[in-house]
Amino acid sequence: MGLTSLIAVVTVAVSLVNGAPLSQEKRQAPSGVPDYVLKYAPIVYLHSEEKYYPTDLQSFLDHTTPRVDFNEVPGPSKPLRTSNLDQMANNVWLTSNDDVTTDPTWIKGTKPNASGKTEGATTAAIIVNDKGNGNVDAFYMYFYAYNYGGEVLGWKQLNFGNHVGDWEHTMVRFSNGQPTAIWFSQHANGQAFRYSAVERDAAGIRPIAYSSKGSHANYAMGGTHDHTIPNLNLPGGVLEDYTNRGTVWDPLLSAWYYKFTPSTNKFEAYDGQAPTAWLNFRGRWGDQEYPESDKRQFKLFGQAKFSGGPTGPADKQLNREKVCPENGRLCILRSILVPRKAGMDGAFAERDEVVGGTEGKEVLSKWIVCIRHQYSGFSTEVLAQACVDESMDDTKSTLSELLKR
Numbered sequence: 001m002g003l004t005s006l007i008a009v010v011t012v013a014v015s016l017v018n019g020a021p022l023s024q025e026k027r028q029a030p031s032g033v034p035d036y037v038l039k040y041a042p043i044v045y046l047h048s049e050e051k052y053y054p055t056d057l058q059s060f061l062d063h064t065t066p067r068v069d070f071n072e073v074p075g076p077s078k079p080l081r082t083s084n085l086d087q088m089a090n091n092v093w094l095t096s097n098d099d100v101t102t103d104p105t106w107i108k109g110t111k112p113n114a115s116g117k118t119e120g121a122t123t124a125a126i127i128v129n130d131k132g133n134g135n136v137d138a139f140y141m142y143f144y145a146y147n148y149g150g151e152v153l154g155w156k157q158l159n160f161g162n163h164v165g166d167w168e169h170t171m172v173r174f175s176n177g178q179p180t181a182i183w184f185s186q187h188a189n190g191q192a193f194r195y196s197a198v199e200r201d202a203a204g205i206r207p208i209a210y211s212s213k214g215s216h217a218n219y220a221m222g223g224t225h226d227h228t229i230p231n232l233n234l235p236g237g238v239l240e241d242y243t244n245r246g247t248v249w250d251p252l253l254s255a256w257y258y259k260f261t262p263s264t265n266k267f268e269a270y271d272g273q274a275p276t277a278w279l280n281f282r283g284r285w286g287d288q289e290y291p292e293s294d295k296r297q298f299k300l301f302g303q304a305k306f307s308g309g310p311t312g313p314a315d316k317q318l319n320r321e322k323v324c325p326e327n328g329r330l331c332i333l334r335s336i337l338v339p340r341k342a343g344m345d346g347a348f349a350e351r352d353e354v355v356g357g358t359e360g361k362e363v364l365s366k367w368i369v370c371i372r373h374q375y376s377g378f379s380t381e382v383l384a385q386a387c388v389d390e391s392m393d394d395t396k397s398t399l400s401e402l403l404k405r
Helices: 003-017 035-039 057-062 366-374 380-384 390-403
Strands: 043-046 064-068 093-096 124-132 135-147 163-175 178-186 189-194 208-211 223-226 240-243 247-249 255-261 266-269 331-334 353-356
Touching: 035 163, 057 064, 057 135, 093 163
Parallel strands: 043 208, 124 255, 189 331
Antiparallel strands: 043 247, 064 093, 124 135, 135 163, 163 178, 178 189, 223 240, 255 266, 331 353
8 A cells, every 4th residue: 555545544544533423402503504514514622621712702792892092982882782893993902891810700701511502602603705616615713702822831921922802713615515625723824734634523524623722723633733923933842732622612503604795895694683793893802912011011022921802703814715814824735634833834745735825934033942952940040041142131131030920
């Protein structure tokens, strides 16, 4: 048996054996939603130690206030509603009414029940873009009230990328009703796989997405994945995402369903009742990045402990040409399951397909290379003397200060 054939056999075996059980609860999808959009909808595995679960959209609005430059601005109602959110300007930040460092209950969302449903909470949106000629992209949008960004080398003092509000998604591309490829969003980018490569449920039909602990980045497999930060090229193992088969979430059970028309840039609810105004909000779902004068905030190499909240589904390139969004990076449609590893985004296997984009040159972080490869104790004193390069003085001082907190 040749290598290519062996890989194909192993891929199919992994996909079928490692599948999740289908939910026994009846899906309440409205009429008109293409059957295959439901049949091949991803099932999400949340991490076994997840603290921040999917969040009801209206509940999020109930606990936030529209602000611009940290100043409250008037809205059509207080709190805002999913039915009037489009009346807010693009520069509005939906800002938490609570100090999120106190870990208020509402940011923890709703844990799915035994059937995979977030009971009493609408936590997802399914958006279908029918491009014609049998070509359809189905976006499965997932919402969380809080994103825990992760810790550099496991140090809680070096915790970056936290933010209120977190939109993640998977996209399944269909050709004549058959799934061909899947996009998994991951922080500023993601990964694309052929449908034939991914793990699927026990019936061998619905693909599996693994939501990483805290950050909710979507991956095609369980395990450890290097977490990349835009414009900061960290070595492997420095900042990682963790995925496993914890709580099963079936987003179909608690979702609103929409069709999207690119020519008019309009959303239409399949049932004619689900609100669409919230989809037309072009502001930010979360707090504005806190200034460095805020005691909760610190920055290192331009990376903030608390960054600004994300934009919503309308900003996720719903009419993209390729499986990957257009962001200037190399887009590889992978045929074999692989974890995300630093320096491997441009590597591809024999059956992978490069479908566009160019890999941008990123800045190498010298300080973290030095720490990662030379030290294991990581005391404040060691960090203060970690690198002899005079250009590192400011960095060493900042690190020492942070680790004393």
